[in-house]
Amino acid sequence: MNSPFPFLTLITFIPAVAGAIILLMPKERGQLIKVTAAVVTFISAVLALFIFFTYDQTKGGYQFIEGPYPWVQSLGISYLVGADGINLVMLILTGIVSFMGVLISWGINERPKEFFAFFLFLVAGVYGVFMSLDLFLLIFFYELSIFPMYFLIANWGWPVTREYAAMKLTLYLLIGSIVALIGLLAVYFSADSVAMGLQPGEHTFNMLKLAQGNIPLAVQRFWFLPIFLGFGVLAGIWPFHNWSPDGHVAAPTAVSMIHAGVLMKLGAYAALVTAVKLLPDAAKEFLPFIIFLVTINVVYGAAIAMVQKDFKYVIGFSSVSHMGLVTMGFATMNQVGLNGAVLQMFSHGIMTALFFSVVGMIYDRTHTRQIPELGGFIKFFPIVGIAFIIGGLASMGMPGLSGFVAELQIFMGLWSGPANGAIYPWYPIIAILAIWGVVLTAAYVLRVVQQVFFGDWDPHKWHDLRPINLGDKFVLVTFTLILIVVGLFPGVLMNMINSGTAPVVKLLGG
């Protein structure tokens, strides 16, 4: 079963090692550092795509497995990574966004060495979480990816709020992850050793084995919420979303992209593979209630986004709203809803990365993000404007773009109800409430589009703006094309996702 070639390991470790190498480079060689970062993220992205296209969808399950190689044997910790239909989608998302992030950061000249090193550590951590099949490894990478954020934001962020935001973000995420960690330890100790094929008294962090561990229902019930919500903090679940807009706004552009585009998915993904997949019985009991929280996410996030004056805050709150839909998709507990949730993760990752890159491009040139102060930029930056508009249309679920396919399926999931046949009368009501989030999304997206891109152009205020460079154009066009292609031909991703979610549905269905 083991992969003959360590693809996955390479994907993670190439950025990590490159990060270390960059630290050793002389700081005057900014260009070399940037090129290294670009090449490295590109290689990882290509490897991820390669796995994506060679993965055998008909067979399903985890493929390209490496390990388990014992790490801390006495505790049952091992190095074990693998790819399935869900995490492959996340891996290619990470690949795309990280490469684009490096391109967007080409203009960073303030301590580029540290910036790109931290950035690559972050990327390595993110890759690691998505591919880990060992619980400890997952936590390890998870925390590894939180900390570079602090420095990236605090050092290169928006000077006004960066220290506050970086601290807030780090503390929030860490609280969540360690609370989840305690829960996972409880799961680890309560799994049935014999059922997992181990000696009595022996424990393992291997998630594939833990899944057979017959976790007692009492343990599942007690620890489901800490684990799910602990990771959910990173997915921005209300009321733990507070760090997210501040963090997004304060972060430098590339970091916002990675952060909202990929990192938030880390929370949702980790919640899915730990809380839902290891504690399915409790998941069945609790998810129908968690859906209330995420409904607040969807509607409240969009409503708050509408009243923001700061361009970037609008996007920040829109992420809160959209990530709510992801969790809502989990909570539907059926095939179509989960498919929608995973696709929403991908689609939101791309579109929000697009948004943040646009915000970054405009802010870099105007040094303001106040929506009323901007105006008429489509004249000057047509490509930026069109890309933003297409992203905006995707985010409001406009058909023909990826957001629609994802949201459509999530709402279909809501109507269908859980796969185990349980009926929760509030699901349809949730659907009716949550769809107003979509209308609100349309409202705030249009508000931004109208003012920033179509408002009145002030030739006195904005003169000799630096034109956007080729790299920026490439980023925008790529993101836009992905949104369109996935929207028109959802099959490119859906078959893959379907093969990944089917086992989860089976767990929740029985």
Place this chain on the structure above:
Amino acid sequence: MTAEQLNQGLWAVLPEILLFVVGAIVIAVDLIQRGKNRRVLGWLSTLGVIGVLVLVVFQTAPMVTSNATYEPFFSGMIRIDLTVQLFRIMFLVAAALTCLISLDFKPMKQSSEYYALVLFGTLGMGLMAASNNILMLYLSLETTSICLYMLAGFMRDTRPSTEAGMKYFLFGAFTSTIMLYGLSLLFGFTGQTTYQGIASALANLDKLPVMVALVLVLVGFGFKVAAVPFHMWTPDVYEGAPTPITAFISVASKAAGFAVLIRFFVLVFGPVQEHWVGLIAALAVATMTLGNVLAISQKNIKRMLAYSSIGQAGYVLIGVAAVGYLGTAAVLFYLAAYVLTNIAAFAVVEVVTNTTGSELIKDMAGFSRKSPAVSFGLLAAMLSLAGVPPLAGFFGKFYVFTAAVGYQATDPVTGLVTHPLVWLAIIGVLNSIVALYYYLIILKVVYVDRSEGDTTEVQVSGTLKIGLFIAAAGMLVMGILATPWYDLATQAAKLLH
């Protein structure tokens, strides 16, 4: 005592004997060259300690493979097992690094007494860990303490240092008296002085007097590890003592305290563990909470690290409270990680005070631009203290929390197996968040804030760089390749229990 037993016993305490010899040589050399080249003394001590370290490793290797337990030596005064060896390694590493970073500590005259006291203190620690008799315990503990009192007040011409020495001494004397009273009670109850003797006699005793003795003994240990409420000396001593000594006190002395604490409680009070797990847990909560909360408001980096080290002691106490091999292994791992980390932290403090002449946190602003390498060492140290992967501290915390969650007890009424210390792990988690806050503040000051003239790089002495590099590399290696040391710790812990 047969000659063979004597031989075995001498082999067992050979590290301590050699430490004494090195100390004597250092003094002799100083006398011979009349205090001319004091750097030689530092190097001599460092290399001597490293030599002893090699010996200890050499001693330990057969113990690992044979997995044997040794009978006590010297009429039950000393008992060597794997746990002791691991603690000795920690002490020696700490001592070696301390000597190394002392070489270029500017505000002080590095005389031979200084190094000799460090060596003798280490000697006492080794015996503390190895003691198997309450008399030996007390003697070794006092040996260590007296050396440290003097070292803390070593900068006689500065007020803070003198005050530190005095305060340390008064507190230490007071608590050790109380501990002595507890030890005498134990002797009075049982008529025994060896650990095993007391333990077997305790089983038939009424629990209340035993608990009184236990609490009294705990006062002494609590002082050594700086557990709340016996922590009051810590900030002042840490602030006043010469920085390398602060590092030494904060790691080696604390580790020694934990060595006796864990051995004494497991070997002597093991049979009555259900009566003191809660007590230690409460101590852990108080220690980490108070330490972490008070650390936030500190303006002096050394005081901040003092409170931080109180907080760290609290996490280790979690491992002590989670009686069992998981807990003990976690303690052994955590302390080793902590030794490397905290020495690195104080080494950086030394660099900063050497260059800026200030110990205030705000004066570290922009230091990352003055010295990227040293700042990176600080980054590693702070993140390791905070428990961030892939550094050693992360694994330490992970093991400690694992032990707490995994601690099992059987409900006496229902007979069900429960995990009663999960709450302790949760409090530990919350504390680590608080701790993260102030560690990040330090890093923020160093990395984000700016100060005047921070664009010129500063020169850092070679010894400090070496010390820092060793500690930082150790942290990283212990982090990524956490297995060997943890496996050793597990093996030792299983033997102990």
Place this chain on the structure above:
Amino acid sequence: MDFINNNLLTLIVFSPAIFAVLMLIIPTKDRGLKYAALIFSLITTALTIYLWIQYPAATSDPAGFKFVVNAPWFPQINSTYHVGVDGISLAMILLTGILTPLGILISFRITDRVRVYLALFLLLETGMLGVFASLDLIIFFIFWEIGLVPMYFLINVWGSKNRQYASFKFFIYTMAGSVGMLLAIQVLWFALGKTYDMNAIQAALPNFSGTLFGLPAQTIKSIAFWAFTIAFAIKVPIWPFHTWLPDAHTEAPTAGSMLLAGVLLKLGAYGFLRIVLPFFPDQAAQFSGILAILALAGIVFTALAAFGQNDFKRLVAYSSVNHMGFVVLGIAAAAASYGSTDPAVKASAVIAVNGAVLQMFAHGLSAAAMFALVGVVYDRAHTRDLNELGGLWAVMPIYGGILIFSAMANLGLPGLAGFPAEFQVVRGAWPVFTLITALSMIGLLLTGAYVLKAIQKVLHGPVNHELLHHTEMTEINWTERLALAPLMVLMLAIGLYPFWLMGVINQSVTKLIGG
């Protein structure tokens, strides 16, 4: 040729989208772009006419649709690319195909960002054509929403002063309606064996019984009925959901208004005929009274409102609501007929719906013409205030003639398109809603009043010398004449001999009503 025959509908629907992409990349400048767009749109028009010609001879599927294509698209949710046409949609497709090149002709005056403008215009055409062709609810919804976006930008970028507010209102109103529709679509999907196919849903709905989400089937159906109804009512628009329309029409560029009034409004009415009536006959019968009353309110109130306007374009905009009221009245009559087994009622219903569909077509022509004519004046005078215009007949005689011709068609003068349409609606609705139909005659009366007011204010009366002083009121030019001529010919053709269109419509309507 086989390729074209087999994929005719797909070609028609997607050719404008492809042309839109081409518009973005062809390397010509302003004028060339306009001609290119015109030629492109004429290709589509030719295809629609070809479709029209082929229609009678084509084979139909059991559900009565021709040129059907059913290809897999999104198997995970069981949605297919399913398109086809019947008489009703054919008429609408033809209307769209004809109006688009005329809109482009009118847009020859546009100078600002022509390339994007024309691309959006063509994209809009795809959206509209797609809605008329779809036989799968998801595909229907996709096209429904796609049409929204280009229209939004046409108003927002090329509109007049208050365009931001108007376009925003337009978008959010429609969006709010369509999310409700989306939910209703999903409820049907879930309730009826997880299919989005319209024919399958139509077949399955009568057998749908029991409870869903703890609600009885009838309630679910009623909820779905209202969700669709409101979505379509906003689009038509039916009073009181019409408030976005005067703003949007007024602010839109001329060609935008033409398509908005000419085709976009018909999407709503088409939705009623294609989805609401076939899916929910019982609910339709039950709530037909409400629909009829709303139609009446629309006819009367908006006619009054139109009369009260001083803005020429706003007046025409209100007249659109007014005329669409008759379409709704016809639909309401048809809805009511589902509750009855009386063949006479059925026959009336068929007449009413025939009238409604014809009205959709006729109003598409006359409204487009009216907006084009408003645009002609506005382009020259830069004002639409009726009080500032006046006596223009003397200045622009040909324009005056065309305006009077179109206005007459608009108010329903016999011999022109509006008359047979409104007559049939009234004739068909009379037996069903006698009182309401009678009252709606007030609206007809008022229509005459406001149309004449407009003519009088624009063409007659004293010439506003101040206006003529600083603007040159030149005669309507050849491009504009060329754009208006086909509309006039068609208005006349329908007015004189409606049967050429009625034949195909009647066939499908009869099937729809089941008379």
